[in-house]
Amino acid sequence: MEKIWWVIVAFVAILSAALGHNLLLMMSLFLALIGGASHLWARYCLAGVSYRRRFGSTRLFFGEETDFHVEIVNAKPLPLAWLRAEDEFPVDLELLNGRLHTSYRPGRRLLINLLSLRWYERVTRHYRIRGSQRGAWEFGPVEIISGDIFGFSIKREKLQDTQTILVYPRIVPLTALGLPARHPFGDFKTPRRVMEDPTRLMGAREYLPGDSFRHIHWKATARRNELQTKVFEPSAMRPIAIFLNVNTFEYRYEGIDRDLQELAIMTAASIAHWAWEESHPIGLYVNSVTQPGGQRIRIRPGNHPDQLIWILEALARVVTYGRWPIEAVLHVEAPHLRYGTTIIVVSPVVNERLQRTLVDLKNRExxxxxxxxxxKRLDMPPPGVQYYHIDGREVWHELEALELG
Known part of the structure; x- marks a missing residue:
């Protein structure tokens, strides 16, 4: 369009010179002025323009709402007659005010802001979003579009700035899952009634045959010239390790039951929340990886103040398909667990291999x-293993109406 415009300007200027017509000459100058202004706007319209998102919180519990602000700045002396910003928005988050438009990308929508900006002007649009689906949801990139005031040229620029909102899984009381209110996973009695907590050192004593070499107190040994072993304070709180199987069928080619998978994740989150409220050291192991990053989910049992948050964040990021059988994860991780740890397996698939693994773990105390x-309910649960069954679809649809636990 711009080239055609300058051809017209040149033609009018030549014609005015040939005819000696002053009015045509003034018209050619006026058209040249319009073309120059159009070129200036087209070249510099997006210079100094910035687009920024601000969230009240980037971590949301299921159903929680937060503020979402969009700030657009024109940091130059050239005003903009129009500017269009198309920001990619995750379809699984709910925008409570405003309108979302269709996007060519699956699972995405467009949040479009159309406005004009004076020189050095800042405009802020205010929205509110609700975390209505567990996951790690990415905002962006955003495409900003502008041009000259006459519509001759349009310039586009894609800003690759992206931000992620985490929505934690739904948490419900264990009774809503059909588990008993008191001692849902036993009374936590072990063959050794009192366990030592290796994080709480109490003193040292003489080394005895059978003591672990890892607990030798080398400083006390140097002072007394004989082997000393560490003495730890007793702890009655039994660690809990949650093993989650995200696969809903035994074979990957069978696909995924989304509702059943979300129920499994919600069950693991609710158990972790219950254990944390009961002051148990908790850990999480999943036969899948996180998104983004692709890291294996392996959180050892602990009682760090942020332990529950780490577990909920991992569950928010878990990807759809499990990479390994859950019994393989149990074989790898169980040797690293402390004596007396309670292992809780949450799995939509229970095959013979898993049952044999659970019996073996029970035999290892x-x-x-x-x-x-x-x-599908087991007719004969593995001997010695505490067994609960949660019916899939009915329970999930009932729990969709519940508030956060």
């Missing part, structure tokens, strides 16, 4: 519980 999900 772990407390073992199995929370199975889906329509």
């Amino acid at each position: 772990f407390g073992v519980s199995l929370v199975a999900l889906g329509r």
